[in-house]
Amino acid sequence: MLKKLVLALALGSVSTFALAQEPKLGGTINAVIQPEPPGLMLALVQNGPTQMVSGNIYEGLLRYNKKLEPEPGLAESWTISPDAKTYTFKLKQGVTWHDGKPFTSADVLFSIETLKVTHARARGNLVQLEKVEAPDDYTVVFTLKQPFGPFIGIFEVGSMPMIPKHIYEGTDIKTNPANNTPIGTGPFMFKEWKKGSFIQLVKNPNYHVKGKPYIDGIYWQIIPDAAARSVAYETGKVDVLPGGSIENFDVPRVSKLPNTCVTGEGWEFFSPLAWMWLNNRNPILANKKVRQAIMYAVDREFAKDVIWNGLGKVATGPSASTIKFYTDDVPKYPYDPAKAKALLKEAGYKGEKIRIMPLPYGETWQRWGEAVKQNLVDVGFNIETIATDVPGSNQRNMEWDFDISFTYLYQYGDPALGVARNYITSQIVKGQLFNNLEGYSNPEVDKLFEEGAVATPDSKRKEIYDKVQKILVEDVPVAWLLELQFPTIMNCKVKNLITTGIGVNDGFRDAWIDK
């Protein structure tokens, strides 16, 4: 059964055969949202639940299919100049905000200026931007300081949401009361948020894609307990469990329920990759042999099969296999305790204490922490586990107060956006969460990542990234674990839910209900 499920996930076989049918109009979809989002104003808040709900309300200039190729969004077409420094976007005409005002290039310019202040990731993505101009109401021209390969990949709704200038201009965006009644251009409009219970969105009757959306509305139900979320699905009270809504050990059981469809698609853009930060500042972990020993000691196949119920894929290095310029032509670290012991001996490890910090994100991560601890103890490490809650572990990570710390990060489709930040020297900044917390610094890696971001054409980039992946896997600055997979579970009557590389976060504009 498990194998069948995994196969179904791998082939994405479930959602595709529905394409042949004609969409039906009407109906409401109930979906789980967990945890309750702090707010829905996407320019201000970017956590997972916010993106999931607000992806229905706001839109980006582009969308990305499952192969991460750009598709029209609010921009109808785009051209890139031969020197790869000028990007010209033609906006779609006749698009209106939910309050009826037209969407124009002025909104795009305003959004970009705002995001540079409020949106940490957008700010990072826009470093190569020299200027942005709007020659007319429906044209926007981005000029870069130098060619920047991943630039075409930063216009997705979560990375660069378009916000209405006429509502926010001249106000303090952080305290504007309009944040509680978000206005976007998306297929659904905000109706009501009963804190602690549900968020209600209704169909936008004036949506710019004619005939869409098909459904009348969405209820996002807030259910804090993971077991209660499974039951809510089981009793038919919710139709959709987005990836990660229920505990992993419940996934095989719930997937087997009658009339249940499962898909692993819709995470291609994020490609979450789990690893352990190894604090390179620790004198023991500073030794490359010790870090390699950890890679050999940890049984990642076991973790995949037992702790993650067969979901996911053992990671080969810093890039997930689903993003651009991935290569598996790198040194391999199969599970080999004997080799780990030998390496430890060579390194002269004498049983000094190593502190390991599991991720406080629920049962699965706790079990994973225990399994890894056992693996490490088996080859002779002296391990102490640190128990924390989320704020506690964030604090420790920010202050580099750990030896080994679990995490998983999104890759955003391109090594320059989602990979480099974790290994380059300039990202060693205290007080920063994520990025180069392990304190790894290698001038050669820095140089290669710098060149990779601006090289043209793509074949040149590939060459550079192949090289840097090889160096990193040899050096083991962090211990890569798994490419995670968060399956979306839904009632089979919900069709065409996941159509792009950002999955549920791209909104329910194409979804329909088969009655």
Next chain:
Amino acid sequence: MLSFVAQRIVKGIFVLLAIIVMNFFLIRLAPGDPASVMAGEAGASDAQFVQQLREKFSLDRPVPEQLFTYVKGVVTLDLGYSFRQQMPVSALIAERLPATLLLTLTAFAISLILGITFGTLAARFAGTWADTAITVSALLFYATPIFWVALMSILLFSVYLGWLPSFGYETVGANYTGWAHVKDVALHLVMPAMTIGLFFMATYTRMTRASMLEVKRLDFVKTARAKGLRNNIIQRRHVLRNALLPVVTLAGVHSGTLVGGAVLTETVFAWPGIGRLLYEALLQRDYNLLLGVFVVCSAMVLIFNLVTDLVYRLVDPRIEFAK
């Protein structure tokens, strides 16, 4: 009596202030702050982002200044702003408190009524099979963890039988009004209220039983019997009334925990109450909200204690209020 109440209110205000100051420092002892939590959730954060958040939360101000600002606010009934939820704390609490009060007061009423009834019955039929049945089930309910009771009842009544909704306060999207709405909420209320109620019911059952058996042996009961009073009257007027005092004491203590103590039940049943708000505020280090919930819960405990003392006098008029 009026002066007694006034005196207690004045004392209460000082207790409340002490609680606020203590909580203020206790919360800040926990590692991590709201800025680090929100930065973590955003999935990306440069130092500028965290700094912006710190400034927004006034975390960059000296601690005594933060405390002074907070206390000054509370005195003017301003509980501050929750930046995480982007709403004033008092509005958030006002929105959630009714749900918790409905849940816990129902649970409290169920547990008191059933507990005292079963306790009385058990004492009345002490030593028979009825007594054994009541005492054993009371012990069982007392010893079973609340979350297990909650999950098992969901499994039975929602999944297998399909009689009761497993989560929430009302059917979302149904838009019931009038009696249909009342019925809908009542159906949602059954399982969470029973989950909390059963545990306290068990306590009151055992307490009432023991207390009644003790009072029964006292001289004035013998006198009443010798006077030829009917057994029912003896049980109700003489035994039960005296036996209730310890139960009231205990119920007074419990009433405080009922307000904030519904965290687990509210979480399992997705009940949109203040217990969940408290728990989430803690995990998110939402200082203002957390303090606000503490303030309201503490105030509730003080009020409930005062009410308990007044109820004492109702049950036993011999008790006088301390001057």
